[in-house]
Amino acid sequence: MQIWVDADACPQVIKEILFRAAERAQVLTTLVANTLLRVPPSPFIKSVRVAKGFNVADHSIIEQIQPGDLVITADIPLAAEVIGRRAHALDPRGELYTEDNVRERLAVRNLMQELRSTGDILGGPAPFNQSDRQRFANHLDRLLTRSGRDLA
Numbered sequence: 001m002q003i004w005v006d007a008d009a010c011p012q013v014i015k016e017i018l019f020r021a022a023e024r025a026q027v028l029t030t031l032v033a034n035t036l037l038r039v040p041p042s043p044f045i046k047s048v049r050v051a052k053g054f055n056v057a058d059h060s061i062i063e064q065i066q067p068g069d070l071v072i073t074a075d076i077p078l079a080a081e082v083i084g085r086r087a088h089a090l091d092p093r094g095e096l097y098t099e100d101n102v103r104e105r106l107a108v109r110n111l112m113q114e115l116r117s118t119g120d121i122l123g124g125p126a127p128f129n130q131s132d133r134q135r136f137a138n139h140l141d142r143l144l145t146r147s148g149r150d151l152a
Contacts, residue, residue, distance in 0.1 A: 001070060005071075029046075089102070092136055
């Protein structure tokens with residue numbers, strides 16, 4: 001398993017959890033962004049800078065993932081593509097995407113985008129909080145534990 005992070009919008013606290021997990025589990029973790037990111041010196045952590053542009057980081061991740069990899073993203077279309085390629089997708093708020101729920105999330109996302117474009121809904125998601133952080137850490141730990149057993 002390799003971890004890929006759609007890092008442009010990923011909260012710093014989630015990146016720090018991922019850095020510690022990469023070291024502990026010795027799993028390659030790659031942050032993909034269109035800006036230069038600082039990452040700790042580690043053989044298990046790297047940063048890849050892609051060109052600026054719509055979905056460039058997403059396309060880079062999709063081109064490189066393998067079945068069983070884990071992608072950290074809040075981007076629902078990217079999560080749907082990841083699931084379609086038999087990899088795992090985890091939202092920074094700790095929601096594990098599945099074949100069943102990603103289609104529903106995509107439909108809700110499209111509806112909300114439509115409502116925002118007409119001015120019927122303003123604003124975005126609720127602020128990131130401690131329970132989001134904890135839910136993410138718990139799901140990540142379970143995925144890494146399961147991956148470690150599968151490799152043994």
